Amino acid sequence: MQIYFAPMQGVTDAPFRRIHAARFTGVAKYFTPFISPTQTDNLTNKELRDVSPKENAGLPVVPQILAKDADYFIHTVRRLHDLGWSEVNLNMGCPAGTVTAKGKGAGMLTDLNRLSFFLDDVFTRSPLPISVKTRLGWERPEEIFPLLDLLNGYPLSELILHARTRRQLYGGQAHTELLDDIATHCRHPLVYNGDLFSSEACLCFFESHPAIGAAMIGRGLVSDPALAQHVLGGSALTREALLDYHDALFAYYMQHFQPPASLGRMRELGKYIAANFHGAAKPFRQIRKAKSLETYLAAVRLLFDEYPLRDPLGFVTDGRPAGQAVTDDLCDAFEA
Ligand SMILES: Cc1cc2nc3c(=O)[nH]c(=O)nc-3n(C[C@H](O)[C@H](O)[C@H](O)COP(=O)(O)O)c2cc1C
Incomplete structure (x- = not known):
């Protein structure tokens, strides 16, 4: 496997x-x-x-x-x-x-x-x-x-x-x-x-x-x-490991990209990360729509401070049927 x-x-x-x-x-x-x-x-x-x-x-x-x-x-x-x-x-x-x-x-x-x-x-x-x-x-x-x-x-x-x-x-x-x-x-x-x-x-x-x-x-x-x-038999995702992954990506893009490009990149990644949390439609939307790095970070803070990880974990989106969400994501990405 x-x-x-x-x-x-x-x-x-x-x-x-x-x-x-x-x-x-x-x-x-x-x-x-x-x-x-x-x-x-x-x-x-x-x-x-x-x-x-x-x-x-x-x-x-x-x-x-x-x-x-x-x-x-x-x-x-x-x-x-x-x-x-x-x-x-x-x-x-x-x-x-x-x-x-x-x-x-x-x-x-x-x-x-x-x-x-x-x-x-x-x-x-x-x-x-x-x-x-x-x-x-x-x-x-x-x-x-x-x-x-x-x-x-x-x-x-x-x-x-x-x-x-x-x-x-x-x-x-x-x-x-x-x-x-x-x-x-x-x-x-x-x-x-x-x-x-x-x-x-x-x-x-x-x-x-x-x-x-x-x-x-x-x-x-x-x-x-x-x-x-x-x-493959190792440990499942923890909140700490997810935050560390997010923060490492954020730090890298902040350091190497101009602010609008790092915001664009992090909004895309943040959307996937937010999908791990239960009931997190509000921060999910805030992440997708964030107009500045400050509002983006505030939404991420809300996500990690207030919402539990899904149990069991699994990629889903903010209440849209999976097939629909999947199609939207991919079409956005490819036609960009
Ligand atoms: C944002 C985005 C970018 C993608 N870019 C590529 C690509 O460069 N080359 C490729 O073969 N597939 C690309 N794909 C398709 C993925 O590799 C994969 O086939 C698709 O997401 C289905 O797998 P999944 O259900 O595990 O996500 C992309 C998909 C997404 C969502």
């Missing part, structure tokens, strides 16, 4: 990964938010910093690339290889309209012929093993089977599957009912991703799907940073 930290653009950057890994155990791999090469010889300074060995010292990191052009992809893999990384991940699942309209992310799932040319090329030339993060398909869940037939022909190091189609975005139910058939068809180590928000849900998932040895978790782990540690 292994747990990976999912990539989340604007959240799980290198400082976040360091702060998390210094405090909590259980994450076997951290995936970087996607690098999106647009010219053969260019990564932005921000992208380079996020994958620099210094910023990620001692962390088990897998850089993720979003590209549909094999030359751009390979050029980026070579740079990552030169930096010392030992594996890369190909993003074939991002559902954002701005991404799929360019034929990237989940947009790669609309034409399996074109995808096979891309994969032939990158698997021939890549100096590093490649894992793939994808969805069931574009329109219908059953599209996963022809996709698997194609992917089975390449030496993927792992296949990470978000069990929704692109059409679903992040709404509706993940199609976990297909997972056992998928595991039978898939020749690669299979990693499940989607909606694992509590240690109970994770343990139940692994028990129900013994053929799947690893899960990638995003929002659940940002919210409860001790989730992987707890699932």
